[in-house]
Amino acid sequence: DGGITQSPKYLFRKEGQNVTLSCEQNLNHDAMYWYRQDPGQGLRLIYYSQIVNDFQKGDIAEGYSVSREKKESFPLTVTSAQKNPTAFYLCASTTVVKLGNTIYFGEGSWLTVV
Amino acid sequence: KQEVTQIPAALSVPEGENLVLNCSFTDSAIYNLQWFRQDPGKGLTSLLLIQSSQREQTSGRLNASLDKSSGRSTLYIAASQPGDSATYLCACGKAAGNKLTFGGGTRVLVKP
Numbered sequence: 026d027g028g029i030t031q032s033p034k035y036l037f038r039k040e041g042q043n044v045t046l047s048c049e050q051n052l053n054h055d056a057m058y059w060y061r062q063d064p065g066q067g068l069r070l071i072y073y074s075q076i077v078n079d080f081q082k083g084d085i086a087e088g089y090s091v092s093r094e095k096k097e098s099f100p101l102t103v104t105s106a107q108k109n110p111t112a113f114y115l116c117a118s119t120t121v122v123k124l125g126n127t128i129y130f131g132e133g134s135w136l137t138v139v
Numbered sequence: 140k141q142e143v144t145q146i147p148a149a150l151s152v153p154e155g156e157n158l159v160l161n162c163s164f165t166d167s168a169i170y171n172l173q174w175f176r177q178d179p180g181k182g183l184t185s186l187l188l189i190q191s192s193q194r195e196q197t198s199g200r201l202n203a204s205l206d207k208s209s210g211r212s213t214l215y216i217a218a219s220q221p222g223d224s225a226t227y228l229c230a231c232g233k234a235a236g237n238k239l240t241f242g243g244g245t246r247v248l249v250k251p
Contacts, residue, residue, distance in 0.1 A: 029182075057238055067143070067228060067241035068183075075237075083238070115182055120235055128173070128239065130182035 029131035031116050037139045044061035045131060046101045046134045058117040061085060073085055075121050076089035111138050142164040143231055145242035149174050153250050158216035162229035167207045170234040174203050174214050177226045219249045
């Protein structure tokens with residue numbers, strides 16, 4: 026089935042450690058996004074990419090990094106510089122061929138600092 | 140900077156009652172507005188997408204309206220069912236990058 030796969034579902038990070046969240050899509054979408062959701066709140070944009078080998082910062086990019094080496098993959102690294110990383114992370118994708126198309130989300134990854 | 144607000148944050152209704160969910164935004168220069176459903180601990184599922192040139196969209200029991208001049212959108216869910224219990228989020232889209240600005244969501248509980 027076509028869709029977006031995020032892994033792992035649950036991840037624990039120790040202080041000073043970098044962790045990477047995986048996002049893979051087989052929808053042949055050009056654009057991919059990473060959002061952060063804190064409990065009881067809406068989503069905030071971390072990074073997005075409209076084409077391979079190119080990406081832009083969103084509203085809360087500090088302490089995060091991404092890469093887009095393949096169209097299907099858009100991993101997010103939460104670095105030690107992110108002081109409050111505990112949150113629910115959502116990856117999404119859509120086609121940019123026709124702006125305003127429906128955006129599809131993965132099932133999310135929970136990150137907790139221990 | 141676009142700000143999106145959803146009030147109330149939570150809503151409880153008896154089964155069969157119609158649901159009315161509100162979304163307001165500060166910048167009327169939007170490309171589209173989308174409504175999403177989120178079940179606990181899950182990702183988001185798109186319900187309806189309204190382009191900026193449209194006034195409303197309908198899908199089954201769901202109807203969403205858009206009034207750009209007043210900065211408001213409303214999602215109507217007819218004859219609510221317990222399975223409609225979830226958090227509903229609205230988001231305004233900008234043309235550049237197809238980026239979305241989300242509201243905080245309204246958590247809905249439909250009681251049998």
